[in-house]
Amino acid sequence: xxxxxxxxxxxxxxxxxxxxxxxxxxxxxxxxxxxxxxxxxxxxxxxxxxxxxxxxxxxxxxxxxxxxxxxxxxxxxxxxxxxxxxxxxxxxxxxxxxxxxxxxxxxxxxxxxxxxxxxxxxxxxxxxxxxxxxxxxxxxxxxxxxxxxxxxxxxxxxxxxxxxxxxxxxxxxxxxxxxxxxxxxxxxxxxxxxxxxxxxxxxxxxxxxxxxxxxxxxxxxxxxxxxxxxxxxxxxxxxxxxxxxxxxxxxxxxxxxxxxxxxxxxxxxxxxxxxxxxxxxxxxxxxx
Numbered sequence: 001x002x003x004x005x006x007x008x009x010x011x012x013x014x015x016x017x018x019x020x021x022x023x024x025x026x027x028x029x030x031x032x033x034x035x036x037x038x039x040x041x042x043x044x045x046x047x048x049x050x051x052x053x054x055x056x057x058x059x060x061x062x063x064x065x066x067x068x069x070x071x072x073x074x075x076x077x078x079x080x081x082x083x084x085x086x087x088x089x090x091x092x093x094x095x096x097x098x099x100x101x102x103x104x105x106x107x108x109x110x111x112x113x114x115x116x117x118x119x120x121x122x123x124x125x126x127x128x129x130x131x132x133x134x135x136x137x138x139x140x141x142x143x144x145x146x147x148x149x150x151x152x153x154x155x156x157x158x159x160x161x162x163x164x165x166x167x168x169x170x171x172x173x174x175x176x177x178x179x180x181x182x183x184x185x186x187x188x189x190x191x192x193x194x195x196x197x198x199x200x201x202x203x204x205x206x207x208x209x210x211x212x213x214x215x216x217x218x219x220x221x222x223x224x225x226x227x228x229x230x231x232x233x234x235x236x237x238x239x240x241x242x243x244x245x246x247x248x249x250x251x252x253x254x255x256x257x258x259x260x261x262x263x264x265x266x267x268x269x270x271x272x273x274x275x276x277x278x279x280x281x282x283x284x285x286x287x288x
Contacts, residue, residue: 001089002113003031005106007099007139008067010036013118015071017150020279021116022072022088023157024148027185030113031089035106036064037099060094068092100135107143113181115139119149119280141254146178146283148249154277162249163191163227165238169219171285175253176220178283183222188248190224193241196231242278250278253285 004021008014018034025032038060068090095102106112119136140147164179166172172192183190227245229237242250 001031002111003033003089003091005103005112005115006032006034007103007115007117008034008036008064009118010063010067011118013150013152013154015067016154017116017118017148018068018071020148020150020154020157022090023159024114024116024182024186025088027159028113028181031091034064034068034090034092035102036060036092036094037097037102038094039096056096057094061092064092064094100138103135103139104142104144107139107145107147112145114146114148115143116148116150119151140282143282144284146281148279148281150279151277154279158248159186159188161191161245161247162186162188162251163193163242163245163247164251165193165195166252167194171253171255173219174285175251175283178253178285179251179281182281190220190222191227191245191247192220192224193227193229193238195229195234195237195241239278247278249281251281251283254282255285 004025006014006018006021008018018032021032024030038056072090103115107115117136117139136149140149159182162179162183164172164175166175227241229241231237238250241247
């Protein structure tokens, strides 16, 4: 069964990511797997404890179980004496190792449809769990599957309006195809957003040709609104755009020389996630 992978460090933002993943799983019929990558000592106060021993595995699994029950509100069922079962197939596992390496490997598995995780700047640091936010960018940059980044302080999942941010028509087509499995399942009102560069003559011509190409074709094949925020620095413009248009999800393709790369290299993605409150879906694409 294909699944949505949710890495956790047990922080509130990881909890928000789990709730978002569950929301997507209900709509798509996918399963959810919660993954905790730890150092193998199981939160033991005794550092002489055997790495990867029974205590470590049991303690990690207990924390996973509590985390899932708390965030999905799975409560004891009085009638049965057990626990209420979630409507989505939710599984969990703890593994020992490097979080970045483990998640990149998991992203290449055939049954991993996407990763949903807390965004830049989130996370809880302790002896057993490295600072989660520090690996978020590496996963978003290198994962083989789509990665959905949930901002710090995010509340109830909503998907009424989604916007695909783009620079080039080829990348836009591929990103749109990559988003189809969620678009079809959730049916949000769709926007295409292009943040125009500062108005240099050459840029004006390039962008005019780009927009004419979009408008003169039948792409993307579903109702869409084309939005053109005022020229400026990409992240602040996207931030203001998402707020003004009440966008629930920003979608972008990830490739060399892409809009995604511009945001990350300038460290502007943290501004979008931390201050904007808008989740972001990063889809790996091959178009150059």
